[in-house]
Amino acid sequence: MPEIRVAARLLPVNGTGRLSTGWWGMLCLVATEGILFAYLIFSHGYLGAQAVGDWPPGGAPALALALPNTFLLLGSSIVLEIGLRRYETARAGSPLPALLVTAAMGGAFVLVQLKEWSNKPFSFDSNAYACSYFTLTGFHLAHVLAGLFALLVLAVWSWQGRLRRRPSLPLALGRIYWHFVDIVWLAVFTTIYLVPQQP
């Protein structure tokens, strides 16, 4: 006759990283958002390929702001990665500094990007290129803002002492999302800024 017993093996509850369901859910989110950018870039390319006259109108966009801004965003990912690794391996007592520095760098990226927008000689409804430019970079900017929101929420939770467990699942999810936002920027940057450059 069977009876209720306790298994010999210790199993984690909910787990973190790949053991958790949240990690896989985040990958699904990244997949569907990633393909959204693929469709945006496809549309941009399609409009460009079918365009009559110059594409982009008025020649390739300047790299003066965009290139340093790219390094700024990539740098923020590196800061976050180093900070969280140090926290996970108990070399840092709190993830808070890394979160705040990353968010500050992300915030600076947003400001530079807004400056870049205001420098443009065209507006959203000027022509197809303008629509596509503002939509593609605008989608990315919205994702940066979502990432910033996530970083700040994580910072609050960390300050409240709710992320003490190492490794922490919320931190892992925020980290995946922020890296995703940065990697997508490389694709957007390549599409908008690098492809049109003439050697």
Added chain:
Amino acid sequence: MATIARNRLPDQEREKLRATWETAPGVYGWFATVDHKQIGIRYLVTSIVFLLIGGVEALVMRVQLAQPGMKLLAPEQYDQLFSLHGVTMIFLYALPVLSGFSNYLWPLMLGSRDMAFPRVNALSYWLYLLSGVFLYVGVPLGQAPNGGWFNYVPYTSREYDPGINIDIYALGLIFLGISTAVGSANFVVTLLRTRAPGMSINRMPILVWGTVTASAANLLAVPSVSLACLMLWLDRSFGAHFFEVSGHGQPLLWQHLFWAFGHPWVYALVLPAMGIVSDALPVFCRRPLVGYTAVALATVTTMVIGFGVWVHHMFATGLPAMAISFFSAASIIIAIPSAIAVFSWLATIWTGQPVFRTPFLFFAGFVILFVIGGVSGFMTASAALDWQLTDTYFVVAHLHYVLLGINLFPVVGGIYYWFPKMTGRMMGERLGRWSFWTMFIGFNIAFFPMHVVGLEGMPRRVYTYPADLGLGGWNLLISVGAFLFAAGILLFLVNLVLSLSRGAPAGPNPWDAPTLEWATSSPPPPHNFDIIPIVASRHPLWEDRLEEVEERSQLDRGYLLDVGRETIGTTPMDAEPNVILRMPGDSLLPLGLALCVTLLFLGLLAHAWVIAGLGLAGALGVLVAWLAPAPPVEAQKARIYA
């Protein structure tokens, strides 16, 4: 089944599990439930309500078209009706009904206690319901979507269609897309993480293969149409030029984005339904499915090729010959995996001992309709023939054979098959046969002649036609068939309602079926399984009589997990247990988030930016509460019954 009765869990333990997993009673529980069985049934009921609405719209159109020159509907009314009919059937019925089956059945088939994300499951339902209502908000104003379900620009640009009709369509589809995306992510993660121990991927039911394939495809395809709709809304609201020629936009970009989504979507509408047949048909043939591996692989292959066929909707748009050749070839090749599935079903019937119960009739009828719809699809895959047939009723015939034949017939058969599990009662057999034959004959009278009128040159998407086309007789026959078909659906619904109270008690496994959902009581308790099964084969309940199976699944001993709402998490490929998943209970967060999103979309529709902003802020607030970190739980030794 003897194996279940032998070692029942003590009643006291059973009650403890039931109390832990039961949804709270009353209004709160109704809005807060996260039980996949309740959500699944809601999906089914809601989508069938939309089926009826879409069906009535079709019948009104068939009255209008029954004779040449009829004046029942004005052209504008007809435009709205045929657009709503398409949108309703394709977006609000055909996929959600399959989500209903999968939501209800997956955890039962997979030997688990709920989906991976129970609250996301509730969220996807509420978003579906509210976006469905959203798509209908224009009806009382006489401003429903009127550009067809395909919604081609420039007909739908602000210049030619200035009302809010198309804005409702564009925003509504983005709204519904959120529901589809979160629901699909839930299926994918559920598949990867919550299968019963031992259910390696070569032991999953084909329905699971079909739904996970469709879900992965949805994650990759839905953003395309959401983006297209957003661009259209920007064109219409803010003077953008994505599709508008004078600003160097490209009308064809809409068609590319729409069909790059649309064609994978069509496969998402049929693959889970084909999975229903692949799992249930063998039960009525008293043998396992012939060619399980081939069918599973064909399912995935169909979807992969399905991403490379979208241009066959655009053969007549003047694309380069090279592009047309490529997509024509891909559209022809996709017949191969479909044929693999068809021959598997035929071989299953041929080598089995068919039991001609109502579900069998629907599944066998489905095979016939699938072949007819498949052949007409194969014909139009050839660009040369497509140029003759495009925009005629031949295409209408084809798409109804595939969508109704491959979606609705398996769905109705599937309801006959799983109704006993959901309600504990059998559906009436006599009325069941009547409903099948009425539907099957009505369907063929309604849709087969459309091939003929199409070949005779009758264009589709017209509100009437002249008498000298000479097609009045055929059209009258089509309309009569449509009403006969509708009568068949009505018989099915009458049977459904009567059987709810009068059906014979079903018991756990009335069809003597092999899969796990039949190992628990009918209807299942809130926790699905007293003990989480350990799976050793594809047919856990048929092992004693299948000679090739040596191992035995364990249904009456294994993980008990009775400390709170718990189920077991397993590795993605081999389903080895590696984590205890503590599941959330009743929650109002999903409904709250769905309402905030609704507010956001209503604000966008009305250009009321403050309301939209409030909706967005509310949604973010709910998300933060939703994702708030739970206090850490230490590793445990799982409680087992052995």
